[in-house]
Amino acid sequence: MKKHINIYTVILLIITLASCKKWVDYDPHEDYKITDLDYLRSESDYRTMVVSTYSPIQWLNQTVPIGDIASDNAVAGGENASDVLALQQIDDYTLNPNNSTLREIWRSAYEGINRTNYLHQNKEKNPAGAVVTFAGKDALYGEVYFLRAYYYFTLVKFFGDVPLFVDRRLNLDDSRTLQRSPKAEVYKQIEIDLNAAIAVLPPTSAQPGRINKYAAQALLGKVLIYQDKFDAAAVMLENVVTGPFALVANFGDIFLQSGENGSEAVFEIQYSNTSPYFNWGGATRGQGNYAVQQCGIRGLNGGSPYSAGWSTNLPTQELANAYAAGDKRKSVTVLDIEAYKTANPAMNITYQVAPYKNTGLYNHKYLPRKGETSGQLELNYLNNYRTIRYAEVLLLAAEANNRATAPNDTKAQDYLNRVRRRAFGDLLHDVAATGAALKQAIWDERRLELAMEGDRFFDLVRTGRAATIITNFTANKNELFPIPQYEVETSGLEQNEGYK
Numbered sequence: 001m002k003k004h005i006n007i008y009t010v011i012l013l014i015i016t017l018a019s020c021k022k023w024v025d026y027d028p029h030e031d032y033k034i035t036d037l038d039y040l041r042s043e044s045d046y047r048t049m050v051v052s053t054y055s056p057i058q059w060l061n062q063t064v065p066i067g068d069i070a071s072d073n074a075v076a077g078g079e080n081a082s083d084v085l086a087l088q089q090i091d092d093y094t095l096n097p098n099n100s101t102l103r104e105i106w107r108s109a110y111e112g113i114n115r116t117n118y119l120h121q122n123k124e125k126n127p128a129g130a131v132v133t134f135a136g137k138d139a140l141y142g143e144v145y146f147l148r149a150y151y152y153f154t155l156v157k158f159f160g161d162v163p164l165f166v167d168r169r170l171n172l173d174d175s176r177t178l179q180r181s182p183k184a185e186v187y188k189q190i191e192i193d194l195n196a197a198i199a200v201l202p203p204t205s206a207q208p209g210r211i212n213k214y215a216a217q218a219l220l221g222k223v224l225i226y227q228d229k230f231d232a233a234a235v236m237l238e239n240v241v242t243g244p245f246a247l248v249a250n251f252g253d254i255f256l257q258s259g260e261n262g263s264e265a266v267f268e269i270q271y272s273n274t275s276p277y278f279n280w281g282g283a284t285r286g287q288g289n290y291a292v293q294q295c296g297i298r299g300l301n302g303g304s305p306y307s308a309g310w311s312t313n314l315p316t317q318e319l320a321n322a323y324a325a326g327d328k329r330k331s332v333t334v335l336d337i338e339a340y341k342t343a344n345p346a347m348n349i350t351y352q353v354a355p356y357k358n359t360g361l362y363n364h365k366y367l368p369r370k371g372e373t374s375g376q377l378e379l380n381y382l383n384n385y386r387t388i389r390y391a392e393v394l395l396l397a398a399e400a401n402n403r404a405t406a407p408n409d410t411k412a413q414d415y416l417n418r419v420r421r422r423a424f425g426d427l428l429h430d431v432a433a434t435g436a437a438l439k440q441a442i443w444d445e446r447r448l449e450l451a452m453e454g455d456r457f458f459d460l461v462r463t464g465r466a467a468t469i470i471t472n473f474t475a476n477k478n479e480l481f482p483i484p485q486y487e488v489e490t491s492g493l494e495q496n497e498g499y500k
Contacts, residue, residue, distance in 0.1 A: 036127050037127050037128045038128075039122070039126065039127055040122050040126040040127060040132060041126060041128070041130070041132065042132065043132070043134035043137075045132075046119075046132065046134070046137065046140060047140065049115075049118075050119065050140055050143055050144060052115055053112060053115045053116050053143075053144055053147050054147065054209075054270075055112075055115075056108045056109065056111045056112035056115070056151070057112065057147065057150065057151075057269050058269060058270075058271060058285075058287075058289075059104070059108035059111075059284055059285045060105060060108050060109065060154060061269075061284055061289055061290055061291040061385065062101050062104065062105060062284055062291060063105060063154060063158075063454055064291060064385060064453065064454035065087065065294065065295070065312070065313040065454070066087070066090055066101070066105075066454070066457070067453075067454030067455055067456055067457045067458060068313065068315075068451070068452050068453075068454060068457070069087055069090055069091045069313060070090050070457040070470070071456035071457040071460060071466075071469075071470055072316060072318055072319070072456070072460075072469055072470055072471070073315065073316060073319045073447070073451055073452065073456045074313050074314055074315050074316060074319070074363070074452065075091055075314050075316060075357040075359060076088045076090070076091035076092075076312060076313070076314075076356075076357060077311045077312045077314040077354050077356060077357050077358070077359075078310065078311060078312050078354070078356050078357070079298075079310075079311075079355050079356060080355060080356050081356060083310075083312075083356065084294075084310075084312055085100075086099045086100045086101035086102070087101060087312065087313075090481075091357075092472065093470075093471075093472035093473060093474070093478060095481065095482065096482060096499065097482040097483060097484060097485035097488060097495060097499050098484075098485050099481075099482065099484070102158070102481050102482065102484055103484035103486060103487075104284060105154070105158060106155070106158075106159070106483075106487060108284075109151040109154050109155045110155075112147060112148070112150075112151040113148055113151045113152065113165075114169045114170055115169075116144045116145070116147050116148040116151070117148070117165065117166060117167070117168055117169045117170075118168075118169040119141070119144050120141075120144065120145075120148075120166065120167070120168075121167060121168040121169065123141060138200040139200050139201055139202055141196075141200065142197040142198075142199075142200040142201035142211065142213075142216070143197070143201070143210065143211040145193040145194070145196045145197040146193070146194065146197040146201070146211045146215065146216050146219065147211070148166070148193050149189075149190045149193040149194045149197070149219065149223075150219065152164070152186055152189060152190050152193075153190055153219070153223060155186070156183050156186045156187065156190070157226070157458050158480070158481050159480055159481060159483055159496065160183050160479075160480045160496060161180040161181060161182050161183050161186070162180055162181065162183075162186060163178040163179065163180055163181065163491075163493070164181035164185055164186050164189060165178065166189060175490065175491065176490070176491055176492045178491060178493075179493070179494075180483075180493055180494060187223065187226075187227055190223055191220065191223065191224075194219060194220040194223065195220070197211070197213075197216040198213055198216045198217055198220065201213040201215075201216055203243075203244075204244075208260075208261040208268075208270065209261070209268060209269070209270035209384075211267070214239070214240050214243050214244075214245070214266055215266055215267040215388065217236055217237070217239045217240050218237070218240045218266045218267065218388045218393050218396075219267070219388065220236050221233045221236040221237035221240065221393070221396055221397070221400070222392075224236060224400075225396055225399060225400060225462075226458075226462050228403075230399070230400045230401075230403040230404045230405070231400075231404050231405050233396070233397075233400035234397065234400035234401050234404050234408075237393060237396055237397040240266065240390075240393045240397075241393060241394060241397050241415065245263060245264060245266060245390040245393070246263045246264065246390065247263075247264055247390060247391060247394075247418065247419070247422050248262055248263060248264045248422075251328055251329050251332050251422060251423065252328075252331075252332040254386060254389070255332065255364075255365045255366070255383075255386070257369075257372060257382065257383075260384045261384070263390075264386075264389050264390040264391060265386065265389065265390075266388040266389060266390055266392075266393060267387045267388040268384040268385060268386055268387055269384060269385040269387050270384055271287065271288050271289040271381065271382050271383060271384055271385075272287055272288065272380075273287075273288055273372060273374045273375070273380045273381065274287065274374070274375075275287035275288060275375055275376075275379070275380050276375060277375075277376075278375065278376030278379050278380075279379075280379075283379060286376075286379040286380060287379075287380060288373060288379055288380035288381045288382060289366075289381045289382070289383045289384075289385065290378070290379055290381075291313070291366065292309075292366050292367075292368045292373075292381035292383045293309050293310060293368055293373075293377075293378040293379070293381060294309060294310050294312035294313055295309060295310075295311075295312055295313045295314075295362060295363040295366055295367060295368070296308055296309015296310060296311070296362075296367060296368040297309060297311060297351050297362055297367075298310060298311040298351065298352040298353075298354055298355075299350070299351050299352030300349070300350075300351040300352075301348075301349070301350045301351070302347045302348045302349035302350055303344075303346070303347035303348060303349070304340070304344070304347050305369050305370055306367055306368065306369055306370070307368040307369060307372075307373070307377075308351075308368075309367075309368050311352075311354035311355075311358075311362075313363050313452070314354060314357065314358070314359045314361055314362060314363070315333070315334045315359060315361040315362070315363060315451070315452060316359055316361070317359055317360075317361065319333075319334065319361075319447075319451055320334045320336075320361060322444075322447060322448060323448060324429070326424050326425075326429075327423050327424060327448065328422075328423055328424070328425065329423050329448055329449065329451075331364070332364055332365065333363075333364055333365055333451045333452055334361050334363075334364055334451075335361065335362040335363075335364040335367060336360060336361055337349075337351060337360065337361075337362060338360060363452045364452075365452050365453070366383055366452065368381055368383075386453065391419050391422075391449055391450075392446075392449070392450060392455075394415040394416070394418055394419055395415065395416065395419060395442060395445055395446050395449060395450075397411075397412075397415050398411075398412040398413075398414075398415035398416045398442050399412070399439070399442045399443075401415070402435075402438050402439050402442060403439060407435075409434040409435070409438055412438060412442065413430075413431060413432065413433075413434075413438065416431055416438075416441065416442055416445060417430045417431060419445060419449055420445065423448070423449070443459065443463060443465075446459055447459070457470075461479045466478070466479065474498065476497065476498070477496075477497060477498030477499075478498075480496045481496070482495065482496055482499035483495050483496055483499070
């Protein structure tokens, strides 16, 4: 029987070789237009693929509302207790590892990391083993390393210890092989990537939204402050403070369409309203900024410049009360719709009061405006996220100088007061405090300047004030969000404390 099988096998092989040479000489190009070996063969290929590494930062748009909803700045709002349940859980501190929004943040950040890693592993040679050189390649990779750092910074802020991999793109064979790395190691890699970016990036961007040296220096300064490395942060941030930026004279102009990528923009996440398609199943992954629709006024009609939305991410009265009389930032940040309606009777404004957790206030910085969306209207708002503004750089530099080993409170006061002078339009509100009182003044200013821009929760956590300020916050638990349950089950990751 064994001999019979061997003979049969030989006969079959001969027939196969004679009649179907295509089988042994199979070329995937006969069935597919491109394969992995066709990638990154030219300068154009590299530049096109780098553009793809920017896409996932758009998908992270929910990190901004979470940064305020999880704090004392905003409530989830919405139609009812189950409307955008993921945000309600974050607002109420009843969140669990099955939170869909947190899972999307995890997935989007790691998609960005996988894309940047793919470029990293093919930097010296392309997938076919060939070397592709061109002018500006190193600078192009500076953008890649900035983005990888940005994705990891997002993950470490939200989840603490996370899987760290940098050498290559992951595939299915890597399932259950990765473990969470200590956040100190993640931060170390973030610093490595940002320093690598700074070394090769140009000081100006050829296209709005592209990373330049100043953006990398600013992000590194912020990363250093999150690690309490104030001496190094002060030095790094000084590069940006003395750079080509200037505070926009009118605070409200920053958040208008005409104010995008202006003199105060250190780094903005770009969105557009040109998408010809829509996908409600991946609402946060459209070309537009989905979060803008969320904060619009439910059922709004009339002659105002604003469009209707879903009444999510509503500022609190506590935030509104934090602004002193004469602070021009209040009306830009918080819209009291009833007061606005009363002041503009000719507009004939009607709207539906937010049914759930109504505060009567709306996020004015990112309130949807007429004419700024198209196609599937809810998914295609063009509003950029003002991710790092020059005003924040000044406040970060003020904090770094105040908290340095050898504090420079004179410099810290100067940077803080530059921001306050724009806010009030005078010198009468300058801060003259030093030491701990100055530190508190800087922290307070961050809240007022950056409200509804996604920093408040993380500021309270990093400065150790969250448990005393945020309602329902549990110390030694809520400093971090839970690892998505899907990742715990499929990758065998250890869950964060308090969520097991």
